[in-house]
Amino acid sequence: MRFAHRLCCIFVSATGLVAAMPSHAGQTTYTMPVSASVINGCTINALPLTFIAPAASNPAINSITSLTVQCTPNIAFTIDIDTGLYGNGINRRVRHTTSNAYINYDVYRDPPRSQVWGTGQAKNVTGNSGPTGTVVVPVYGRLGATNNLRAGAYTDTLTVTISF
Structure with missing residues:
Protein backbone atom coordinates (compact mmCIF):
# COMPACT_ATOMS: atom_id res chain seq x y z
CA MET A 1 0.00 0.00 0.00
CA ARG A 2 2.78 2.33 0.66
CA PHE A 3 4.12 1.88 -2.84
CA ALA A 4 0.78 2.81 -4.44
CA HIS A 5 0.65 5.97 -2.42
CA ARG A 6 3.98 7.15 -3.78
CA LEU A 7 2.92 6.58 -7.41
CA CYS A 8 -0.11 8.70 -6.85
CA CYS A 9 1.93 11.52 -5.49
CA ILE A 10 4.51 11.36 -8.27
CA PHE A 11 1.78 11.41 -10.89
CA VAL A 12 0.19 14.50 -9.34
CA SER A 13 3.56 16.22 -9.19
CA ALA A 14 4.27 15.44 -12.85
CA THR A 15 0.90 16.80 -13.92
CA GLY A 16 1.64 19.99 -12.05
CA LEU A 17 4.89 20.47 -13.97
CA VAL A 18 3.15 20.08 -17.35
CA ALA A 19 0.49 22.62 -16.49
CA ALA A 20 3.08 25.27 -15.62
CA MET A 21 4.69 25.22 -19.10
CA PRO A 22 3.52 27.83 -21.72
CA SER A 23 0.62 26.71 -23.95
CA HIS A 24 1.85 28.34 -27.21
CA ALA A 25 5.16 28.21 -28.93
CA GLY A 26 5.14 31.80 -30.33
CA GLN A 27 3.01 34.76 -31.32
CA THR A 28 2.95 37.52 -33.88
CA THR A 29 1.15 40.84 -34.21
CA TYR A 30 -0.08 42.82 -37.17
CA THR A 31 -1.51 46.29 -37.36
CA MET A 32 -4.87 46.60 -39.11
CA PRO A 33 -5.45 49.79 -41.11
CA VAL A 34 -8.84 51.46 -40.55
CA SER A 35 -10.34 54.14 -42.77
CA ALA A 36 -13.71 55.79 -43.26
CA SER A 37 -15.14 57.63 -46.24
CA VAL A 38 -18.06 60.01 -46.03
CA ILE A 39 -19.81 60.31 -49.37
CA ASN A 40 -22.05 63.13 -50.46
CA GLY A 41 -25.68 62.19 -50.07
CA CYS A 42 -29.16 63.57 -49.58
CA THR A 43 -32.56 62.35 -48.46
CA ILE A 44 -35.87 64.14 -48.68
CA ASN A 45 -39.08 63.80 -46.66
CA PRO A 73 -23.23 69.66 -45.15
CA ASN A 74 -22.76 72.30 -47.86
CA ILE A 75 -24.14 70.27 -50.77
CA ALA A 76 -25.93 72.02 -53.64
CA PHE A 77 -29.20 70.33 -54.61
CA THR A 78 -32.14 70.65 -57.00
CA ILE A 79 -35.73 69.52 -56.27
CA ASP A 80 -38.20 68.56 -59.02
CA ILE A 81 -41.88 67.70 -58.52
CA ASP A 82 -43.75 65.79 -61.24
CA THR A 83 -47.39 66.26 -62.36
CA GLY A 84 -48.67 63.39 -60.23
CA LEU A 85 -50.73 60.27 -60.88
CA TYR A 86 -53.68 62.12 -62.44
CA GLY A 87 -51.84 64.88 -64.28
CA ASN A 88 -53.46 65.95 -67.51
CA GLY A 89 -50.76 67.53 -69.65
CA ILE A 90 -49.20 70.18 -67.44
CA ASN A 91 -52.21 70.26 -65.06
CA ARG A 92 -52.11 68.48 -61.74
CA ARG A 93 -55.37 66.97 -60.56
CA VAL A 94 -56.74 65.25 -57.48
CA ARG A 95 -59.18 62.41 -58.22
CA HIS A 96 -62.29 61.47 -56.27
CA THR A 97 -61.70 58.11 -54.60
CA THR A 98 -64.93 56.47 -55.91
CA SER A 99 -65.70 58.33 -59.15
CA ASN A 100 -63.98 60.00 -62.08
CA ALA A 101 -64.37 63.53 -60.70
CA TYR A 102 -61.25 65.69 -60.67
CA ILE A 103 -60.18 69.04 -59.22
CA ASN A 104 -57.21 70.93 -60.66
CA TYR A 105 -54.51 72.04 -58.26
CA ASP A 106 -50.90 73.10 -58.42
CA VAL A 107 -47.79 73.48 -56.28
CA TYR A 108 -45.65 76.61 -56.29
CA ARG A 109 -42.16 77.69 -55.33
CA ASP A 110 -43.20 81.10 -53.96
CA PRO A 111 -45.78 82.44 -51.46
CA PRO A 112 -47.76 84.51 -54.04
CA ARG A 113 -48.17 81.26 -56.00
CA SER A 114 -46.90 82.72 -59.25
CA GLN A 115 -44.05 80.25 -59.97
CA VAL A 116 -45.31 76.72 -60.65
CA TRP A 117 -43.04 74.02 -59.27
CA GLY A 118 -42.28 71.34 -61.81
CA THR A 119 -39.37 69.59 -63.42
CA GLY A 120 -36.50 71.05 -65.36
CA GLN A 121 -34.27 74.04 -65.03
CA ALA A 122 -36.94 76.76 -65.19
CA LYS A 123 -39.39 75.05 -62.80
CA ASN A 124 -37.37 73.36 -60.08
CA VAL A 125 -36.01 74.65 -56.78
CA THR A 126 -32.28 74.85 -56.08
CA GLY A 127 -30.63 75.18 -52.71
CA ASN A 128 -27.69 74.30 -50.51
CA SER A 129 -27.75 72.15 -47.39
CA GLY A 130 -25.62 74.66 -45.47
CA PRO A 131 -23.40 73.91 -42.49
CA THR A 132 -25.98 71.73 -40.67
CA GLY A 133 -27.00 69.68 -43.72
CA THR A 134 -30.73 70.15 -43.00
CA VAL A 135 -33.02 72.54 -44.85
CA VAL A 136 -36.81 72.89 -44.68
CA VAL A 137 -38.26 73.93 -48.05
CA PRO A 138 -41.84 75.28 -48.16
CA VAL A 139 -44.30 74.05 -50.80
CA TYR A 140 -47.24 76.34 -51.58
CA GLY A 141 -50.40 74.72 -52.95
CA ARG A 142 -53.55 76.04 -54.59
CA LEU A 143 -56.69 73.99 -55.26
CA GLY A 144 -58.82 75.21 -58.14
CA ALA A 145 -62.41 76.33 -57.74
CA THR A 146 -64.72 73.59 -56.47
CA ASN A 147 -67.98 74.33 -58.28
CA ASN A 148 -70.72 71.78 -57.59
CA LEU A 149 -68.38 68.85 -57.06
CA ARG A 150 -69.14 65.52 -55.53
CA ALA A 151 -68.38 65.44 -51.78
CA GLY A 152 -65.75 62.99 -50.60
CA ALA A 153 -62.03 62.41 -50.61
CA TYR A 154 -59.84 63.41 -53.56
CA THR A 155 -56.23 62.24 -53.75
CA ASP A 156 -53.11 62.37 -55.86
CA THR A 157 -49.46 61.39 -55.38
CA LEU A 158 -46.56 63.55 -56.49
CA THR A 159 -43.04 62.28 -57.00
CA VAL A 160 -40.43 64.58 -55.47
CA THR A 161 -36.89 64.09 -56.77
CA ILE A 162 -33.75 65.55 -55.24
CA SER A 163 -30.57 65.73 -57.31
CA PHE A 164 -27.22 66.64 -55.79
Whole structure:
Protein backbone atom coordinates (compact mmCIF):
# COMPACT_ATOMS: atom_id res chain seq x y z
CA MET A 1 0.00 0.00 0.00
CA ARG A 2 2.78 2.33 0.66
CA PHE A 3 4.12 1.88 -2.84
CA ALA A 4 0.78 2.81 -4.44
CA HIS A 5 0.65 5.97 -2.42
CA ARG A 6 3.98 7.15 -3.78
CA LEU A 7 2.92 6.58 -7.41
CA CYS A 8 -0.11 8.70 -6.85
CA CYS A 9 1.93 11.52 -5.49
CA ILE A 10 4.51 11.36 -8.27
CA PHE A 11 1.78 11.41 -10.89
CA VAL A 12 0.19 14.50 -9.34
CA SER A 13 3.56 16.22 -9.19
CA ALA A 14 4.27 15.44 -12.85
CA THR A 15 0.90 16.80 -13.92
CA GLY A 16 1.64 19.99 -12.05
CA LEU A 17 4.89 20.47 -13.97
CA VAL A 18 3.15 20.08 -17.35
CA ALA A 19 0.49 22.62 -16.49
CA ALA A 20 3.08 25.27 -15.62
CA MET A 21 4.69 25.22 -19.10
CA PRO A 22 3.52 27.83 -21.72
CA SER A 23 0.62 26.71 -23.95
CA HIS A 24 1.85 28.34 -27.21
CA ALA A 25 5.16 28.21 -28.93
CA GLY A 26 5.14 31.80 -30.33
CA GLN A 27 3.01 34.76 -31.32
CA THR A 28 2.95 37.52 -33.88
CA THR A 29 1.15 40.84 -34.21
CA TYR A 30 -0.08 42.82 -37.17
CA THR A 31 -1.51 46.29 -37.36
CA MET A 32 -4.87 46.60 -39.11
CA PRO A 33 -5.45 49.79 -41.11
CA VAL A 34 -8.84 51.46 -40.55
CA SER A 35 -10.34 54.14 -42.77
CA ALA A 36 -13.71 55.79 -43.26
CA SER A 37 -15.14 57.63 -46.24
CA VAL A 38 -18.06 60.01 -46.03
CA ILE A 39 -19.81 60.31 -49.37
CA ASN A 40 -22.05 63.13 -50.46
CA GLY A 41 -25.68 62.19 -50.07
CA CYS A 42 -29.16 63.57 -49.58
CA THR A 43 -32.56 62.35 -48.46
CA ILE A 44 -35.87 64.14 -48.68
CA ASN A 45 -39.08 63.80 -46.66
CA ALA A 46 -42.40 65.34 -47.69
CA LEU A 47 -45.31 66.20 -45.43
CA PRO A 48 -48.79 65.84 -46.99
CA LEU A 49 -50.37 68.77 -48.81
CA THR A 50 -53.98 68.96 -47.61
CA PHE A 51 -56.87 71.08 -48.90
CA ILE A 52 -60.27 71.30 -47.22
CA ALA A 53 -63.02 72.68 -49.43
CA PRO A 54 -66.82 72.80 -49.25
CA ALA A 55 -68.55 70.96 -52.11
CA ALA A 56 -70.56 74.06 -53.04
CA SER A 57 -69.23 76.78 -55.30
CA ASN A 58 -65.95 77.92 -53.85
CA PRO A 59 -63.00 80.02 -55.04
CA ALA A 60 -59.49 78.61 -55.10
CA ILE A 61 -58.15 77.40 -51.76
CA ASN A 62 -54.53 77.80 -50.66
CA SER A 63 -52.51 75.43 -48.50
CA ILE A 64 -48.87 75.04 -47.49
CA THR A 65 -46.62 72.13 -46.54
CA SER A 66 -42.88 71.48 -46.46
CA LEU A 67 -40.10 69.23 -47.61
CA THR A 68 -37.22 68.41 -45.27
CA VAL A 69 -33.90 67.97 -47.05
CA GLN A 70 -31.05 66.25 -45.20
CA CYS A 71 -27.68 66.13 -46.94
CA THR A 72 -24.01 66.07 -46.27
CA PRO A 73 -23.23 69.66 -45.15
CA ASN A 74 -22.76 72.30 -47.86
CA ILE A 75 -24.14 70.27 -50.77
CA ALA A 76 -25.93 72.02 -53.64
CA PHE A 77 -29.20 70.33 -54.61
CA THR A 78 -32.14 70.65 -57.00
CA ILE A 79 -35.73 69.52 -56.27
CA ASP A 80 -38.20 68.56 -59.02
CA ILE A 81 -41.88 67.70 -58.52
CA ASP A 82 -43.75 65.79 -61.24
CA THR A 83 -47.39 66.26 -62.36
CA GLY A 84 -48.67 63.39 -60.23
CA LEU A 85 -50.73 60.27 -60.88
CA TYR A 86 -53.68 62.12 -62.44
CA GLY A 87 -51.84 64.88 -64.28
CA ASN A 88 -53.46 65.95 -67.51
CA GLY A 89 -50.76 67.53 -69.65
CA ILE A 90 -49.20 70.18 -67.44
CA ASN A 91 -52.21 70.26 -65.06
CA ARG A 92 -52.11 68.48 -61.74
CA ARG A 93 -55.37 66.97 -60.56
CA VAL A 94 -56.74 65.25 -57.48
CA ARG A 95 -59.18 62.41 -58.22
CA HIS A 96 -62.29 61.47 -56.27
CA THR A 97 -61.70 58.11 -54.60
CA THR A 98 -64.93 56.47 -55.91
CA SER A 99 -65.70 58.33 -59.15
CA ASN A 100 -63.98 60.00 -62.08
CA ALA A 101 -64.37 63.53 -60.70
CA TYR A 102 -61.25 65.69 -60.67
CA ILE A 103 -60.18 69.04 -59.22
CA ASN A 104 -57.21 70.93 -60.66
CA TYR A 105 -54.51 72.04 -58.26
CA ASP A 106 -50.90 73.10 -58.42
CA VAL A 107 -47.79 73.48 -56.28
CA TYR A 108 -45.65 76.61 -56.29
CA ARG A 109 -42.16 77.69 -55.33
CA ASP A 110 -43.20 81.10 -53.96
CA PRO A 111 -45.78 82.44 -51.46
CA PRO A 112 -47.76 84.51 -54.04
CA ARG A 113 -48.17 81.26 -56.00
CA SER A 114 -46.90 82.72 -59.25
CA GLN A 115 -44.05 80.25 -59.97
CA VAL A 116 -45.31 76.72 -60.65
CA TRP A 117 -43.04 74.02 -59.27
CA GLY A 118 -42.28 71.34 -61.81
CA THR A 119 -39.37 69.59 -63.42
CA GLY A 120 -36.50 71.05 -65.36
CA GLN A 121 -34.27 74.04 -65.03
CA ALA A 122 -36.94 76.76 -65.19
CA LYS A 123 -39.39 75.05 -62.80
CA ASN A 124 -37.37 73.36 -60.08
CA VAL A 125 -36.01 74.65 -56.78
CA THR A 126 -32.28 74.85 -56.08
CA GLY A 127 -30.63 75.18 -52.71
CA ASN A 128 -27.69 74.30 -50.51
CA SER A 129 -27.75 72.15 -47.39
CA GLY A 130 -25.62 74.66 -45.47
CA PRO A 131 -23.40 73.91 -42.49
CA THR A 132 -25.98 71.73 -40.67
CA GLY A 133 -27.00 69.68 -43.72
CA THR A 134 -30.73 70.15 -43.00
CA VAL A 135 -33.02 72.54 -44.85
CA VAL A 136 -36.81 72.89 -44.68
CA VAL A 137 -38.26 73.93 -48.05
CA PRO A 138 -41.84 75.28 -48.16
CA VAL A 139 -44.30 74.05 -50.80
CA TYR A 140 -47.24 76.34 -51.58
CA GLY A 141 -50.40 74.72 -52.95
CA ARG A 142 -53.55 76.04 -54.59
CA LEU A 143 -56.69 73.99 -55.26
CA GLY A 144 -58.82 75.21 -58.14
CA ALA A 145 -62.41 76.33 -57.74
CA THR A 146 -64.72 73.59 -56.47
CA ASN A 147 -67.98 74.33 -58.28
CA ASN A 148 -70.72 71.78 -57.59
CA LEU A 149 -68.38 68.85 -57.06
CA ARG A 150 -69.14 65.52 -55.53
CA ALA A 151 -68.38 65.44 -51.78
CA GLY A 152 -65.75 62.99 -50.60
CA ALA A 153 -62.03 62.41 -50.61
CA TYR A 154 -59.84 63.41 -53.56
CA THR A 155 -56.23 62.24 -53.75
CA ASP A 156 -53.11 62.37 -55.86
CA THR A 157 -49.46 61.39 -55.38
CA LEU A 158 -46.56 63.55 -56.49
CA THR A 159 -43.04 62.28 -57.00
CA VAL A 160 -40.43 64.58 -55.47
CA THR A 161 -36.89 64.09 -56.77
CA ILE A 162 -33.75 65.55 -55.24
CA SER A 163 -30.57 65.73 -57.31
CA PHE A 164 -27.22 66.64 -55.79
